[in-house]
Amino acid sequence: MIVVEDLHFGYNGKNVLRGIDFKMGREIVALVGPNGSGKTTFAKHLNGLLKPLKGKVVVDGLDTREHTVAELSKKVGYVFQNPEHMFFEENVFREVAFGPRNLGLSEEDVEKRVRWAIKAVGLEGFEERSPYSLSGGEKQRLAIACILAMKPDYLILDEPTTGLDARAEREVVSVIRSLQREGHGILLITHDMDLVVRLAERVVLLHGGEKVFDGSTEEFFTEFDVESYGLEKPEVVKLGERLGLGFTRNLDEIILKLEGRA
CATH class of the missing domain: 3.30.160 (Double Stranded RNA Binding Domain)
Incomplete structure (x- = not known):
């Protein structure tokens, strides 16, 4: 369980997040809101990339203020909006192996994790390909595989379908669904309301650094005035x-x- 209590954060004296409470288990939660609402800033608190100025974030009992990003990344994996920013190895296999190797695993265990993660995202046969030679959807799936190989319980996916064609989007959606079935909690940061209705069990809306909605996807689209927030x-x-x-x-x-x- 991820538990956020009274989270406050700001940059250069400017408040970005104000008094946010949040809990998340092994579910798919869509985090939505207009640009500048604080979505990415909030998400970066969940794996310790940012630390609260006030309040606290606890991941499966670990207070993020007391643990390093490396420790927390074993619990919460973050797939950034542009997957190419995550790549620097010469082929797919080495890219996925990078994280497990940094955990100090044996080469046998690293290979098991890499094979499992590559299979989970449907990239078998791509092991020797350069990450930069892949299509948009394949790059996104590779980025997910890199995080999966660390075996986190929770994944944060930042705009995972932006810029993808319909086929690539279907591939990524299929991977997300399979991850949820396998017991991962997934926080989906997106502007795509079609993606929200297809995948999310719950929606959290941030506006001006505050949480203004937290409820079921059905309630969000049938009882909440989404249009008033530019959605x-x-x-x-x-x-x-x-x-x-x-x-x-x-x-x-x-x-x-x-x-x-x-």
Whole structure:
């Protein structure tokens, strides 16, 4: 469990986060809000990249103020928005192996972790490829594999589908779903409301450094005024409402509900 209590943080005397409380287990939580709302600043507190000025962040009993980023990264892995910023090795295998090797594991254990992580994201056969030769979706999946190889319990994915075509996005979505089924907690930072409705069980909205919503995805899109915060309901949600079907996440769900009426 990740527990955040009364989190405050700022840069150069300017408040960025104010009084945020938050709890997260092994679930998919979408962290949303306009640019400048504090999403990335908040997320960087969860693995110790930033430390609270006031309040505390505790990850499975570890207070982030008392532990290093290296220690916390074993619990919380962070996949940044631009995956290329994470790459510096000559091939995919070495890229994924970098983290486990830094943990001091034996080469046998490193190879097991690398093979497992590469398989988990569907990049088998890519081991000798240069990371920079991969497509956008493949790079994103490689970035996830690099973090997975550290075997964290929680993953933070910062805009994981930005700039991807439809096929690459489907690939990344499939990986995220499989990770959640395997028991990982996932914090999804995104502006993409379609991605939110497809994946998230819960939504947290930050605005002006404060938490203004924390509840189920259904409640967020059906009972909360998302438009007033510069967000828009996904078309599939609007269609379900127009058809009188209530909250709907995808077209398959709409079809099933319509067939149930027949």
